[in-house]
Amino acid sequence: MRRIGNRLLRLAPAVRCERCGGVLFRAFPVLSGGRLRLYGAERAVVRVAFSSRRTLVFRHEAADACEREIELTVADLGAP
Ligand SMILES: [Zn+2]
Numbered sequence: 129m130r131r132i133g134n135r136l137l138r139l140a141p142a143v144r145c146e147r148c149g150g151v152l153f154r155a156f157p158v159l160s161g162g163r164l165r166l167y168g169a170e171r172a173v174v175r176v177a178f179s180s181r182r183t184l185v186f187r188h189e190a191a192d193a194c195e196r197e198i199e200l201t202v203a204d205l206g207a208p
Pocket residue numbers: 145146147148149150187188193194195196
């Protein structure tokens with residue numbers, strides 16, 4: 129049963145980091161009992177917040193996992 133679930137998740141929409149665009153996880157959203165469940169996001173380590181009344185924003189939890197955080201060049205670091 130787990131294999132079938134993993135195969136189906138390949139078809140699920142990708143949730144991307146709002147900052148760097150990297151894929152955080154793939155999940156099927158299901159509304160159930162006043163909750164939005166994201167089947168497939170169980171192992172994702174992400175930060176999520178509302179950016180408006182109807183929009184959730186997902187980001188990498190760890191700064192070193194976010195590609196935007198590690199794209200600094202020598203010029204960005206203020207080299208002499
Ligand atoms: Zn990121």
